[in-house]
Amino acid sequence: MLSKTYTKYIQSLHHKKFRDTEDVFIAEGSKVVMELLRSTTISCEMILGLAEWMHQNEPAIRKYYTGPMQVIEQYELEKISALTTPNQLLAVFKKCKKATAIKGKICLMLDTIQDPGNLGTIIRIADWFGIQSILCSENCADMYNPKVVQSTMGSLSRVDMIYTNLAEWMKKNNKIKTYAAALNGKNISELKGLTEGVIIIGNESKGISAEIMQLCTEKITIPKTGEAESLNAAVAAGIILSHL
């Protein structure tokens, strides 16, 4: 049986404040948890699952994880889950600490992407295109928000997320070229073959902030032949990366 204290501890991890203090986060469901267990940069602290799932998956889990596993009841899972429909198991992971070089690579910079679903989708896109680092403004959604964790489908462990003051970063790293996705820049097809640089994606309703826009090397644009006013931030990121 799950203790009251541990139940409350897991529930507290639904909130950024406690994830930050404890330096851990939760992930749920077979697919996401198994992907994270395979990661070499993230380590697991606890797996809580329904009896049937645990029984079926223990051999596979034990290849990657030797720590504690606890069988819980459906009603206990419902109490600790951050999902509307809890999915067989929940695991607690230690936050990862990586430091990928940005020089000599393509990376993404996100200015105020606040929707967790969007952030998760962008992390998956980065992982698809082999992008290793994403620079995020401090007011972006938290990468360890349960909704972000679920929507990355395991890509979280392969992409290095750096939360920082973007303007200061740009000033310090002013030799690295930065390309801001905007409505009036040069055609993204001109970036073909780019091997180093930072692609900046802005908040969906407000776009990129004036300060960041002023600091960027160049504005780039996805050519439009129709009439829609804008594209979803994640879609824009995907299209730009596919053209490099």
Added chain:
Amino acid sequence: MLSKTYTKYIQSLHHKKFRDTEDVFIAEGSKVVMELLRSTTISCEMILGLAEWMHQNEPAIRKYYTGPMQVIEQYELEKISALTTPNQLLAVFKKCKKATAIKGKICLMLDTIQDPGNLGTIIRIADWFGIQSILCSENCADMYNPKVVQSTMGSLSRVDMIYTNLAEWMKKNNKIKTYAAALNGKNISELKGLTEGVIIIGNESKGISAEIMQLCTEKITIPKTGEAESLNAAVAAGIILSHL
């Protein structure tokens, strides 16, 4: 004051069954409603708004709309709204009837896109790239679902949505080439310059159904350099269209 009967009528339009019987749908918020009012293919039947918004916007509205407008209270708007945070006004529109030719054009085919947010995003992407028609399987989300309407940001009036049995459509129109987004097809860059054809996007977790896959002319793939297992359906649609 809003009558009980009319309140119930609007609430019923949150559901597909009643939208189908009544042949109308609802849209909310200044941006979406103003875009739809400007459309020549969709006509408005009623605007219900808070006093302040109505007062400020009546001159702009009257350029496009001469029908009934009713001032309502905040609590009344909350009762009829499909949004978590109601946004000043709600309007009832007649569903549009268009019939765009598919021959000689690029169009999208959606096989079981069930998430309303994804469908709305895809409609916006189509509108960005000037795609005029989207063929949808009968089990796709309803284009008039309030969440779809809100996330299209007005693009709904510029893209023709055709709900049909996709396999039958493909058999009947077998001279039109169809390209299925899959994990093992030819590189999408080879489609560059394509001027007629149907791009097929499948359900995010299950992909394109076996029957449709068998009927398609060719499989196409977005090249992957990283490790993510898949891309979001809307992101894939955006990337493919950007390469034509």
